[in-house]
Amino acid sequence: MTKDQRIKKxxxxxxxxxxxxLVSIILALTFVGFLVFTIFSKGSDAFSKxxxxxxxxxxxxxxxxxxxxxxxxxQDADYYDLALESINKLLLTSNPDDExxxxxxxxxxxxxxxxxxxxxNPDLINQTQDINLTSSDDIDQLFKGNFPRDIxxxxxxxxxxxxxxxxxxxxxxxxQKKFNNYFFTxxxxxxxxxxxxGASLLGSFFxxxxxxxxxxxxxxxxxxxxxxxxxKNKITDFIEININNLAAVPSIVxxxxxxxxxxxFMNFPRSTPLVAGITLALMTLPRIIIPCRASLKAVPPxxxxxxxxxxxxxFQSVFHHVVPLSLPGTLSGTIxxxxxxxxETAPLILIGMVAFVVDIPGSPIDPASSLPAQVYLWSESAxxxxxxxxxxxxxxxxxxxxxxxxxxxxxRQKFEKKWN
Amino acid sequence: MKIFKNLLLVLSMIFLANFAQARDQIKIxxxxxxxxxxxxxxxxxxxxxxxxxxxxxxxxxxGGMKLFCAGVGENHxxxxxxxxxxKTAEKELCNKNGVKDIIEIVVGNDGIVFAQSxxxxxxSFTKEQLWRALAEKVEIDGKLVNNPYTKWSDIDSxxxxxKIEILIAPPTSGTRDAWNSxxxxxxxxxxxxxxxxxxxxxxxxxxxxxxxIEAGENDTLIVQKLDSNPNAFGFFGFSYLLGNKxxxxxASIDGVQPSLAGIQDYSYPIxxxxxxxxxxxxxxxxxxxxxxxxxxxSKKSMGDGGYLSxxxxxxxxxxxxxxxxxxxxxxxxxxxx
Numbered sequence: 133m134t135k136d137q138r139i140k141k142x143x144x145x146x147x148x149x150x151x152x153x154l155v156s157i158i159l160a161l162t163f164v165g166f167l168v169f170t171i172f173s174k175g176s177d178a179f180s181k182x183x184x185x186x187x188x189x190x191x192x193x194x195x196x197x198x199x200x201x202x203x204x205x206x207q208d209a210d211y212y213d214l215a216l217e218s219i220n221k222l223l224l225t226s227n228p229d230d231e232x233x234x235x236x237x238x239x240x241x242x243x244x245x246x247x248x249x250x251x252x253n254p255d256l257i258n259q260t261q262d263i264n265l266t267s268s269d270d271i272d273q274l275f276k277g278n279f280p281r282d283i284x285x286x287x288x289x290x291x292x293x294x295x296x297x298x299x300x301x302x303x304x305x306x307x308q309k310k311f312n313n314y315f316f317t318x319x320x321x322x323x324x325x326x327x328x329x330g331a332s333l334l335g336s337f338f339x340x341x342x343x344x345x346x347x348x349x350x351x352x353x354x355x356x357x358x359x360x361x362x363x364k365n366k367i368t369d370f371i372e373i374n375i376n377n378l379a380a381v382p383s384i385v386x387x388x389x390x391x392x393x394x395x396x397f398m399n400f401p402r403s404t405p406l407v408a409g410i411t412l413a414l415m416t417l418p419r420i421i422i423p424c425r426a427s428l429k430a431v432p433p434x435x436x437x438x439x440x441x442x443x444x445x446x447f448q449s450v451f452h453h454v455v456p457l458s459l460p461g462t463l464s465g466t467i468x469x470x471x472x473x474x475x476e477t478a479p480l481i482l483i484g485m486v487a488f489v490v491d492i493p494g495s496p497i498d499p500a501s502s503l504p505a506q507v508y509l510w511s512e513s514a515x516x517x518x519x520x521x522x523x524x525x526x527x528x529x530x531x532x533x534x535x536x537x538x539x540x541x542x543x544r545q546k547f548e549k550k551w552n
Numbered sequence: 553m554k555i556f557k558n559l560l561l562v563l564s565m566i567f568l569a570n571f572a573q574a575r576d577q578i579k580i581x582x583x584x585x586x587x588x589x590x591x592x593x594x595x596x597x598x599x600x601x602x603x604x605x606x607x608x609x610x611x612x613x614x615g616g617m618k619l620f621c622a623g624v625g626e627n628h629x630x631x632x633x634x635x636x637x638x639k640t641a642e643k644e645l646c647n648k649n650g651v652k653d654i655i656e657i658v659v660g661n662d663g664i665v666f667a668q669s670x671x672x673x674x675x676s677f678t679k680e681q682l683w684r685a686l687a688e689k690v691e692i693d694g695k696l697v698n699n700p701y702t703k704w705s706d707i708d709s710x711x712x713x714x715k716i717e718i719l720i721a722p723p724t725s726g727t728r729d730a731w732n733s734x735x736x737x738x739x740x741x742x743x744x745x746x747x748x749x750x751x752x753x754x755x756x757x758x759x760x761x762x763x764x765i766e767a768g769e770n771d772t773l774i775v776q777k778l779d780s781n782p783n784a785f786g787f788f789g790f791s792y793l794l795g796n797k798x799x800x801x802x803a804s805i806d807g808v809q810p811s812l813a814g815i816q817d818y819s820y821p822i823x824x825x826x827x828x829x830x831x832x833x834x835x836x837x838x839x840x841x842x843x844x845x846x847x848x849x850s851k852k853s854m855g856d857g858g859y860l861s862x863x864x865x866x867x868x869x870x871x872x873x874x875x876x877x878x879x880x881x882x883x884x885x886x887x888x889x
Contacts, residue, residue, distance in 0.1 A: 241599075244599075279798065280798060283798055286797070287670065287797040287798045287801075288797065288798065289795075289797070319605075320591075321595055322588065322591050322592045322595055322863075323595075395627070399627050401575070401627070402579070402627065403579070403607055403609065484581075484609050486609065486610070487607050487608060487609040487610075488587070488591045488594065488607065488608040488609070488610075489605075489607055490594070490595055490598050490605035491577075491598065491604055491605050499577060499579075499607040509610075511770060511772060511773075512584075512770055512771065512772065513588070513772070514588065514771070514772070514791050514792045514794075514795035514796070514863075514864075515795055516795065516796075518772075519772070
């Protein structure tokens with residue numbers, strides 16, 4: 133091989149390597165793009181719901197309200213008959229079969245919606261008002277175009293007569309898309325049109341806050357002690373190795389720990405964010421200690437020596453000079469650790485957080501679910517409406533993770549000092 | 553340092569938060585097959601306004617029994633769902649841990665459908681054909697051999713000459729348990745049982761040469777896969793068929809199409825009862841349990857045309873319904889010795 137050939141060969145190898153790199157990056161970006169695209173195209177529908185406009189006359193007689201009813205009377209009244217009468221007015225002729233079919237076009241909570249409307253506007257008694265009632269999941273999917281209508285009747289959830297009624301209502305412009313407030317305010321439900329992430333969002337929030345409260349101070353103190361005060365000997369080496377190992381332990385193992393110690397031995401209540409927070413804190417601790425120590429290590433020794441030289445004690449040099457300088461790295465490490473904890477499902481299965489929770493939790497000791505657990509539960513549900521709910525929950529979760537990571541990067545970029 | 557002091561204060565407050573307050577919410581664990589029905593009842597029960605909505609975890613039948621039988625007290629669940637009857641070993645565990653009075657409620661019947669894409673032509677199988685397509689070892693001409701079938705037509709020339717592709721549920725699922733006992737063990741030939749050492753359970757071993765594909769617990773995903781591949785089959789609960797009628801259809805088993813009536817009287821051959829079990833010691837301690845039982849067993853939920861039948865639960869025959877309703881109202885316990 134001549135010299136020229138060898139040079140050419142080396143250049144070709146370099147060109148090939150660049151090509152491989154480019155291809156792998158493009159491939160990775162395509163996958164991410166595809167994932168994000170499918171999730172967003174499926175999930176964006178979940179933020180709107182289909183409503184049917186119904187003219188309701190709040191007849192005090194049908195509600196059997198006394199004259200000058202108090203708010204409590206309005207709350208206690210039975211709205212079912214009034215609700216039925218109101219929706220039946222949508223039909224031109226009264227026909228018991230049609231009325232049955234019509235009722236199925238609405239969500240099972242349609243009487244509750246009318247009640248809530250009156251509770252909010254109590255002066256509407258004996259007056260009429262157009263109210264947009266939430267439609268059933270089948271109508272919702274039909275209106276959004278997610279369910280085909282040109283297939284034989286026995287393969288559809290909506291039968292031919294219901295389609296006729298639906299088309300008539302669409303022609304009258306009574307069926308509309310509205311912002312889906314239930315998705316954010318409601319807990320889980322078996323009716324996709326009523327299901328929301330309220331309980332799981334709060335569950336995740338409580339868990340992450342408890343995780344932060346527990347893991348942040350312990351991790352900071354541990355890393356400051358190990359990095360600045362502890363003697364370097366075999367024991368601290370052993371501890372360091374173990375911290376690195378613990379950071380790599382699969383998260384399900386921490387779930388088992390939570391199950392065995394917190395639930396089994398200490399009798400903490402099952403399915404609560406308190407237990408989830410403690411379990412996640414144990415998991416997150418080593419993952420925060422490692423970046424904290426790295427950022428303490430990155431502070432140059434001249435800072436410590438300078439402080440000591442002007443008469444500061446060891447404690448003062450560390451807490452007045454070193455720790456403030458390492459704070460950006462410490463905080464971004466903590467936030468990334470918490471972001472991981474937020475997306476964690478495996479340990480939560482064992483401590484009972486993957487559960488059907490309807491009531492919105494008011495404190496960390498009320499049963500709750502969590503966002504990733506909600507994704508898992510909805511992805512298993514048979515009803516078509518949960519497909520978009522699953523994707524929308526993933527979107528919310530991704531948004532939180534991206535925002536948290538962005539804050540971490542921002543803190544580091546903005547406040548980190550470069551030592552050159 | 554002030555911040556650390558404050559954090560410690562908040563921490564100690566959380567830990568001192570009164571754990572002592574009694575649980576006022578029913579806790580349910582157990583089968584993922586019963587989960588969709590239990591959640592619907594729980595939601596209605598909660599909307600009734602008198603009690604909090606029960607919390608329901610889907611742990612699988614076996615996992616639920618383990619939690620349920622772990623003891624009496626508010627840290628243990630009140631109810632466990634099961635897609636099969638309680639086993640003797642589980643009764644012993646319950647007995648050992650002081651869970652002595654258990655109420656058994658039969659919820660209804662569930663059918664398992666063997667389904668494919670609507671794009672494929674209608675088809676009918678016998679249980680033996682299904683066993684032959686799925687088993688690890690089959691019996692041919694009196695000899696036990698590793699499953700040689702690659703196409704449906706290899707099993708029976710009347711079946712189409714398509715590759716066998718079956719998406720199966722993982723071993724942890726109750727559907728797989730039921731499939732094993734109702735199809736694999738029933739479809740197994742007598743000669744094969746004999747050759748396998750007389751143990752029916754051996755018939756349920758599934759081949760691992762790529763024709764049976766383990767598809768995970770997610771039934772929605774199986775539906776999507778069936779939709780995109782008309783040659784593939786999968787099995788899941790009857791409610792999935794109802795929810796996805798535009799994409800999938802059921803194969804007939806022994807010539808019978810799955811239907812509500814067929815599952816109720818077991819003339820459709822892959823049908824089974826579903827249960828839940830209640831700890832009697834918790835009734836009166838945890839508020840609402842007896843009301844929950846009444847709601848679950850009421851005609852408007854479990855009965856013909858009740859809201860559970862809308863989502864695929866097959867109601868009990870009236871005789872069985874009456875005995876279940878009696879158990880729920882009189883709180884009669886089963887013997888666990």
